[in-house]
Amino acid sequence: MSFFKQQGAKAPQKQAVDPQHQPWVEKYRPKTIDDVSAQEHTVAVLRKTLTSSNLPHMLFYGPPGTGKTSTILALARQLFGPDNFRSRVLELNASDERGISIVREKIKNFARQTPRAQAVASDGNAYPCPPYKIIILDEADSMTQDAQAALRRIMETYARITRFCLVCNYVTRIIEPLASRCSKFRFKPLDSSSTSSRLAYIATSENVSVTDDVISTLISTSHGDLRRSITYLQSASRLSASTDPPTQITPSDIQEIAGVVPDTVINDLAATLGVEPISGDATSRRANGFDEVRKKVKGIIREGYSASQILSQLHDLVIEHPTLTARQKSRCALVFAEADKALCDGADEELQILEVGLRVHKALSP
Amino acid sequence: MSLWVDKHRPRVLDDLHYHAGLSARLRALAASGDFPHMLFYGPSGAGKKTRIACTLRELFGKGAEKLKIDQRVFMTPARRKLDVNVVQSNYHIEITPSEVGNYDRVVIQELLKEIAQTQQVDLSAKQRFKVVIINEADSLSRDAQAALRRTMEKYMSNMRIILCTNSTSKLIAPIKSRCLLVRVAAPTTEEMIDVLRHVGRKEGFDVPDKIAHEITEDANGNMRKAVLVLEALKMQSTDLDKPLTIAKPDWETYCHKVGDMIIQEQSPARVMEVRAKLYELLSHCIPPTIVLKTIAERVVQQVDESLKAEIMHWAAIYEVRMRIGNKKIYHLEAWVVKVMSLYKHLFYDINMTDFDD
Numbered sequence: 001m002s003f004f005k006q007q008g009a010k011a012p013q014k015q016a017v018d019p020q021h022q023p024w025v026e027k028y029r030p031k032t033i034d035d036v037s038a039q040e041h042t043v044a045v046l047r048k049t050l051t052s053s054n055l056p057h058m059l060f061y062g063p064p065g066t067g068k069t070s071t072i073l074a075l076a077r078q079l080f081g082p083d084n085f086r087s088r089v090l091e092l093n094a095s096d097e098r099g100i101s102i103v104r105e106k107i108k109n110f111a112r113q114t115p116r117a118q119a120v121a122s123d124g125n126a127y128p129c130p131p132y133k134i135i136i137l138d139e140a141d142s143m144t145q146d147a148q149a150a151l152r153r154i155m156e157t158y159a160r161i162t163r164f165c166l167v168c169n170y171v172t173r174i175i176e177p178l179a180s181r182c183s184k185f186r187f188k189p190l191d192s193s194s195t196s197s198r199l200a201y202i203a204t205s206e207n208v209s210v211t212d213d214v215i216s217t218l219i220s221t222s223h224g225d226l227r228r229s230i231t232y233l234q235s236a237s238r239l240s241a242s243t244d245p246p247t248q249i250t251p252s253d254i255q256e257i258a259g260v261v262p263d264t265v266i267n268d269l270a271a272t273l274g275v276e277p278i279s280g281d282a283t284s285r286r287a288n289g290f291d292e293v294r295k296k297v298k299g300i301i302r303e304g305y306s307a308s309q310i311l312s313q314l315h316d317l318v319i320e321h322p323t324l325t326a327r328q329k330s331r332c333a334l335v336f337a338e339a340d341k342a343l344c345d346g347a348d349e350e351l352q353i354l355e356v357g358l359r360v361h362k363a364l365s366p
Numbered sequence: 367m368s369l370w371v372d373k374h375r376p377r378v379l380d381d382l383h384y385h386a387g388l389s390a391r392l393r394a395l396a397a398s399g400d401f402p403h404m405l406f407y408g409p410s411g412a413g414k415k416t417r418i419a420c421t422l423r424e425l426f427g428k429g430a431e432k433l434k435i436d437q438r439v440f441m442t443p444a445r446r447k448l449d450v451n452v453v454q455s456n457y458h459i460e461i462t463p464s465e466v467g468n469y470d471r472v473v474i475q476e477l478l479k480e481i482a483q484t485q486q487v488d489l490s491a492k493q494r495f496k497v498v499i500i501n502e503a504d505s506l507s508r509d510a511q512a513a514l515r516r517t518m519e520k521y522m523s524n525m526r527i528i529l530c531t532n533s534t535s536k537l538i539a540p541i542k543s544r545c546l547l548v549r550v551a552a553p554t555t556e557e558m559i560d561v562l563r564h565v566g567r568k569e570g571f572d573v574p575d576k577i578a579h580e581i582t583e584d585a586n587g588n589m590r591k592a593v594l595v596l597e598a599l600k601m602q603s604t605d606l607d608k609p610l611t612i613a614k615p616d617w618e619t620y621c622h623k624v625g626d627m628i629i630q631e632q633s634p635a636r637v638m639e640v641r642a643k644l645y646e647l648l649s650h651c652i653p654p655t656i657v658l659k660t661i662a663e664r665v666v667q668q669v670d671e672s673l674k675a676e677i678m679h680w681a682a683i684y685e686v687r688m689r690i691g692n693k694k695i696y697h698l699e700a701w702v703v704k705v706m707s708l709y710k711h712l713f714y715d716i717n718m719t720d721f722d723d
Binding site: 022023025026064065093099101138142227228231234238239256257258259289298302304305306307308342343345346347348349350351352355359361362 | 391394395398400402407408409412443508509512515516519522533534535536539540542543544546547549550551552586587655659666671674675678679681682683685686689690
């Protein structure tokens with residue numbers, strides 16, 4: 001348990017969380033930038049700053065769960081150590097009010113303070129503790145344009161004593177003047193080997209037995225999002241440990257937790273739409289096509305599956321289908337794209353899935 | 367005297383009639399002390415809220431049932447006052463942030479932080495954390511969902527969030543990845559009949575097979591509706607032996623009437639009549655999407671096979687436009703006119719071919 005004690009000493013300001021109930025995502029957050037998985041380029045650049053004590057403004061961008069927030073937090077920890085962390089780092093995220101008034105007051109006030117003298121590190125380690133502060137703006141793409149514009153001059157004026165680190169998913173939502181003031185780091189989705197090694201590490205340290213099948217299901221359902229796969233793993237282990245007697249985690253458990261529609265349901269729907277190799281009874285099926293499709297769609301909606309999930313799985317199935325012609329596939333792809341847009345705009349799920357079903361059906365019938 | 371729906375609503379997990387596997391999981395999770403954030407999703411009337419209430423009862427014991435309704439006032443950054451109704455017990459708090467429309471972010475930020483930063487004061491409580499239930503989570507704005515993200519991680523020690531929603535499509539991925547997803551599917555016909563029988567027995571009568579089947583057919587997986595209909599029928603005739611007709615809601619018959627009108631005649635004059643009826647429906651606060659769907663269902667029952675897909679296609683298109691747009695009636699009317707023209711074209715073409723022959 002020495003592992004937890006050390007962590008508790010590092011962050012004394014946090015409320016004590018029973019480590020057993022802590023989300024694994026927090027528990028296994030990288031402590032140093034060397035622990036960050038699969039972002040070699042970024043880590044290599046940042047490691048230099050640890051020795052040279054020179055840090056540019058930074059902009060981290062990339063899909064969720066690739067380690068952006070973890071990297072900057074770990075870097076700040078390594079730079080300042082636990083004792084200086086609070087006075088030198090300001091972390092703001094979307095759960096804080098971040099309108100233009102906050103930028104003008106809170107951020108500006110913090111930015112113009114002269115960094116306080118370095119407190120003596122209580123845990124005996126030496127930290128570089130360079131003479132500047134770091135302001136971390138997490139989820140910066142949800143800041144308004146005005147708030148971003150107000151940052152521009154602040155970043156330049158106090159550049160001597162304050163460094164900014166913007167963290168966001170979509171670099172295009174950051175206004176150009178801000179982006180050009182930062183050095184950009186792209187975080188790429190994790191490759192499956194580093195995800196699986198990290199998951200295996202967590203599983204062994206938590207004494208959860210997982211098979212290779214489970215790990216590969218975790219990877220395929222999370223699409224390179226490490227946080228998501230860790231959360232799924234934790235939920236699955238909770239569920240399996242809470243039953244009596246404890247059962248082994250199975251890939252279908254993971255699929256249910258992840259909200260993935262079972263393959264049988266999707267295949268059944270696809271067969272109704274005529275995706276399967278066209279057999280003898282295809283003509284009779286087409287004769288009452290509308291009612292068949294509608295019945296199937298109603299059944300699926302009653303089961304409560306999410307429309308966007310159905311759409312993406314159906315899309316995968318159709319696009320990778322071996323016998324459909326390119327023309328049919330492209331017609332279907334068009335249908336899927338339009339339905340996805342409609343769902344994003346908040347359209348009714350049943351109508352959209354029905355619409356997709358009918359149009360795919362039409363596109364596939366000669 | 368309360369409605370049967372409330373009177374016979376299961377209070378503990380053991381009383382639930384269907385999804386036994388799910389109940390077992392919930393019980394195990396509540397007992398383990400390691401309770402995650404949860405996201406319940408499924409069609410309406412499937413029993414999401416009932417399951418949430420049962421889980422709370424399992425977590426905190428009877429105290430979770432002592433509810434009081436409170437009105438909170440929140441202040442937007444622009445100094446506008448917002449009144450929000452919250453339902454709370456000592457252990458949990460229930461909010462419907464979509465009530466305040468665009469300002470839901472403010473409510474989420476203020477309320478969650480307030481709860482998250484106070485610890486459980488009741489030392490005898492079974493759990494150290496409080497639970498926040500967020501209803502209609504799919505209508506949360508993007509900003510509000512973004513505000514939830516970090517809060518959910520940061521304050522895990524003091525608070526758990528249970529989201530309740532019809533569909534997960536409108537939730538952003540980061541929220542979904544932080545929750546344990548719980549799908550509550552609608553009950554099957556047999557399960558619904560079981561529940562109806564159970565309610566009947568509790569009230570001291572037997573539900574005839576035929577009635578039970580008719581009710582479940584009509585309810586289409588909505589348990590709440592089924593029990594309400596059963597009670598209404600029982601009120602009509604105490605023995606349930608006469609041939610009973612399940613009374614459809616007024617708006618539904620009204621919508622069907624509109625559907626019939628579209629089929630009967632296609633002319634500008636008829637469009638005006640339909641328009642008056644649509645206005646009537648909208649002014650009675652029937653959601654336009656439901657109006658459109660009900661009319662479309664009625665229309666496709668009566669038209670030629672070749673037209674059905676086309677009519678549904680346009681219904682889907684105009685439904686999206688209705689969401690994006692402002693005035694619902696434009697799009698409803700546009701769809702009506704479109705259907706009429708399609709219908710007329712079909713006949714026109716057939717007549718022409720006949721003529722050619």
